[in-house]
Amino acid sequence: MEEILIISNYYPPEKGAAANRIEQLALKLDQNKYMVTVICPLGNYPKGELFPEYKGKFSVNEKLQNINVKRLWIYPSVSKNILIRILSVLSFSSCLFFYLLFNKTPKKVVVQSPPLLLSFIAVLVLSQKNKKIILNISDLWPLAAIELKALKKESFSHKFSLFLERFIYKKSTLILGQSNEIITHVRSLFPDKECFLYRNFPDHKISEIELTTKHREPIKIFYAGLLGIAQGVFELCQKIDLNGLNIELHLFGDGAEKSQIESFVSSSKNAQIYFHGMLDRKELHTRLQSFDIAIIPLKTRIYGSVPSKIFEYGAMGFPMLYFGGGEGETIVNNNNLGWVVPVENYGALNQLLQVISTMPKSELEVMKKQIFTRAQKEFDLDFQIKSLIAKGVF
Incomplete structure (x- = not known):
């Protein structure tokens, strides 16, 4: 059975589309005879505080639905202050850096982006180890940050983010993009980069519609x-x-x-x-x-x-x-x-x-x-x- 590693900033029991997306990918790869391991932070999202079962721990190994989950320490935060948010990402990224550096990893690794800093650290180490890096891009950063006015265009943070973005695109073996626009953007920077569309489809396994219509209600x-x-x-x-x-x-x-x-x-x-x-x-x-x-x-x-x-x-x-x-x-x-x-x-x-x-x-x-x-x-x-x-x- 072939091994594959997934690196993500989110994973259940955390809530939200990002955690669900990575879980679906992990489960589907497992169903297709891959031995899947996920590296992620200790559960904390979306509240920005460690869940009770992870408090006081530096790392946790779990088995969830046949997926090996390795959780590393993070300084959790959902602060609107960008410096605090960067500190939070940097805390997990630092733990990830040393883990990847000193531990054996499979030949194939899926890296989730954003966060940019996290994906940069992962790609930096994995490229030195000559791994097959499958970069899974769900949003375009720093472009999205500029549109959301979380970053000022041409600022130092913006220019640094552009460097990180170009680095991870260049060093990745191939790109999975959640939209055609993402693929178009990547190819505008690296025309020869191998890219594939990967939509965030659900897996509800519903064969018949389960919705009921209550005609007398608003x-x-x-x-x-x-x-x-x-x-x-x-x-x-x-x-x-x-x-x-x-x-x-x-x-x-x-x-x-x-x-x-x-x-x-x-x-x-x-x-x-x-x-x-x-x-x-x-x-x-x-x-x-x-x-x-x-x-x-x-x-x-x-x-x-x-x-x-x-x-x-x-x-x-x-x-x-x-x-x-x-x-x-x-x-x-x-x-x-x-x-x-x-x-x-x-x-x-x-x-x-x-x-x-x-x-x-x-x-x-x-x-x-x-x-x-x-x-x-x-x-x-x-x-x-x-x-x-x-x-x-x-």
């Missing part, structure tokens, strides 16, 4: 995920207008904006917005079965980024209200997955909500079945992994 729109700066859910709460509409907005998740959202919802006169906090993935999916529409917002259009929620909710059969721009917009439109609104255009969003409010539930029910069928055909994780294996990626 239309229930939901957001479930990280409540961070990039998603802009707090601003959504402030600017969405549900007055007089047959619509409720339900929010699930945790993150930097949680306290602001909780305060707003508890003090707001708008009784049509509900906050439910963070739920376990399985419990969340059970709760959502009687809901109607998923909303996917982004604070700004980020080049290269495609929210994994598009594929996850499509696989469950949810119509989507996509509010994020970019390649995600194209995917929603081309696959008839719901509605698209330009990023930050709350006027257009509120006009669309007025139209949705008048839709009969029977029409939404038809949409759910059509979307479920489409996603079963187009968003097939098993086919994608087997295709990449056949091409010699792993």
Whole structure:
């Protein structure tokens, strides 16, 4: 059985798309007869503090669903202060550096990027050991940081990040990109680099749609995920207008904006917005079965980024209200997955909500079945992994 190592800044029991994405990759490689090991930090995300089971420990070895998980020490933080965030990444990166330097590693290694500093350290050591480095890029940094205004263009931090970015692209054996835009960007820097599209498809193993439509209830729109700066859910709460509409907005998740959202919802006169906090993935999916529409917002259009929620909710059969721009917009439109609104255009969003409010539930029910069928055909994780294996990626 061939060995493969995955290096990631996130892994369950941590929550969020990044942890889920790496877990799905690990499990699928295991199912295809690879012996998989994951190196990641002690569990701390999204709260930015070590989970109780990892407190007071420097490293932990675990076996999760046949995956060997090696957790190394990290100084956890979700601070908005970029220096503190860098310190957090640097703490795990330093542990990773010495681990890779002094321990035997498989010939093939998947390195998740971002964080850039983490992937730089991994690629630096692994390239010296002549390993096959499979760089899995989910977002383009520092480009995304500039668009989110987390970095100032032409600053020292920006120029240093550009150096890290170019280094990891150059030294990697091949690139997996979560979007066509990512692949286009990599090839603009290194035209001959071998690149493959690897979408973040879910693996729910659902053969029949499980959603139920409650015809006598209001239309229930939901957001479930990280409540961070990039998603802009707090601003959504402030600017969405549900007055007089047959619509409720339900929010699930945790993150930097949680306290602001909780305060707003508890003090707001708008009784049509509900906050439910963070739920376990399985419990969340059970709760959502009687809901109607998923909303996917982004604070700004980020080049290269495609929210994994598009594929996850499509696989469950949810119509989507996509509010994020970019390649995600194209995917929603081309696959008839719901509605698209330009990023930050709350006027257009509120006009669309007025139209949705008048839709009969029977029409939404038809949409759910059509979307479920489409996603079963187009968003097939098993086919994608087997295709990449056949091409010699792993």
